[in-house]
Amino acid sequence: MWKRESGGRRLARFLPVVVVLMISIIIYSIYLVYNCFPLLQIEVPEEYRDDAARRRGFIHLLFSHLLASLMFWSLFKACVTGAGSVPDTTVWKSRPNTAELVERKRDGTVRYCHKCAHYKPDRAHHSRHTGTCTLKLDHYCPWVANDIGYFNYKYFYLTLLYSTATLSFTSATMFPTVSASSGKTSEGKCRGPNVTPVLPSIVGSFFIFHTYLLSINSSTVEYCEKRRGGPGHDWDLGVWNNIKEVMVGLGSKVHQASAHITSSVGGKPFSLACPRWRTLW
Numbered sequence: 403m404w405k406r407e408s409g410g411r412r413l414a415r416f417l418p419v420v421v422v423l424m425i426s427i428i429i430y431s432i433y434l435v436y437n438c439f440p441l442l443q444i445e446v447p448e449e450y451r452d453d454a455a456r457r458r459g460f461i462h463l464l465f466s467h468l469l470a471s472l473m474f475w476s477l478f479k480a481c482v483t484g485a486g487s488v489p490d491t492t493v494w495k496s497r498p499n500t501a502e503l504v505e506r507k508r509d510g511t512v513r514y515c516h517k518c519a520h521y522k523p524d525r526a527h528h529s530r531h532t533g534t535c536t537l538k539l540d541h542y543c544p545w546v547a548n549d550i551g552y553f554n555y556k557y558f559y560l561t562l563l564y565s566t567a568t569l570s571f572t573s574a575t576m577f578p579t580v581s582a583s584s585g586k587t588s589e590g591k592c593r594g595p596n597v598t599p600v601l602p603s604i605v606g607s608f609f610i611f612h613t614y615l616l617s618i619n620s621s622t623v624e625y626c627e628k629r630r631g632g633p634g635h636d637w638d639l640g641v642w643n644n645i646k647e648v649m650v651g652l653g654s655k656v657h658q659a660s661a662h663i664t665s666s667v668g669g670k671p672f673s674l675a676c677p678r679w680r681t682l683w
Contacts, residue, residue, distance in 0.1 A: 418544040419481065429572065429601075430470065437576045438463045462575050469571055473564035477546065480558045485551025486537035494520040525552075525637070527623055540621040556649055559616065562609040569602035619644040 441459025443451045488494050498521050500512055505524045507513055513522040518535050522528075527539040529549050537552035550558045615625060619637040638644065 415544075415547050419547050422477070422545050426470075426474075429569075433466060433572050433576060437572075438466070466568070466572055466575075469564055469568040473561065473568050476557050476561040476564055480543075480546045480550070480554050480561050481548055483548075483554035483557055485532075485539065485549040485555075486553040487534045488518070488520055488523060488526055488537065490520075494523070497521070498523070525621065525624070538621055539623055540615075541623065555621075559612055559648070562605065562612055566602055566606045566609045569605055573599055573602050616648055617641045617644055619647065 438459050441455050441462065443456060443459075493499075498512070503512055503524060505513060505522075514520075515522050515528050515535050517528055517533070520535070522535055523537070525538040526535050528534070529536045529539055529542060531542040532549050536549045538555070540550040540555055540558075542548075543550050543558065546558065546561070548554065615622065619639060620628075624637075639647065
């Protein structure tokens with residue numbers, strides 16, 4: 403649930419999403435016009451066409467659309483899927499079972515959110531952007547205009563994965579085109595910088611960082627708290643189980659990891675680094 407916003411604030415919140423879509427459309431158009439269409443040789447008479455180049459063009463077209471479709475669907479799911487909030491029940495408004503709560507304030511008391519007027523379960527943090535306590539809050543992402551947390555972190559991670567794959571593929575396959583069109587000196591050397599690796603490098607760095615967080619079962623908020631010397635808790639179940647817990651849910655089928663299948667099954671369980679489960683309800 404979002405706090406009430408004026409029309410201007412609501413427009414400003416979705417502006418980064420529009421920017422992402424516009425950049426994607428521009429890159430997509432450039433890739434089609436300057437790479438795929440020339441390889442397909444649509445306007446070239448059939449007897450003069452290079453069959454090997456046409457095959458490359460069809461392969462580029464197929465894989466670029468496949469990766470882009472996965473990227474846009476992941477982005478859409480990350481935008482529209484709520485991160486998850488604390489249940490509006492009397493248990494969390496009055497007094498939860500403190501024996502099942504691990505995280506405490508510095509003075510040892512149970513964490514309480516005065517803005518939401520309820521206690522906070524483990525790994526939940528108040529988000530000033532949405533005005534609610536978000537389950538396993540990772541961060542607020544302006545590029546999807548949404549909190550990233552328990553229910554949509556998988557989609558956010560897949561967005562980074564498929565974005566990196568899409569940009570890397572388009573950059574690699576378009577490199578000869580960029581090199582040929584960047585201009586040449588009389589000695590035959592290309593002039594001008596080649597900017598094709600820039601975007602995959604930027605997005606890829608975020609993907610690598612979140613892959614690291616995924617491998618240790620940590621959120622961005624928890625990582626920053628530990629870096630500042632704050633109290634930290636070990637949610638690490640081992641790399642394989644950490645990945646399964648986020649991508650498919652422990653006990654689910656591994657092939658669901660790359661698909662857009664909700665990984666939670668009833669309640670909202672969080673695992674400690676010991677073999678037991680704790681649920682919010």
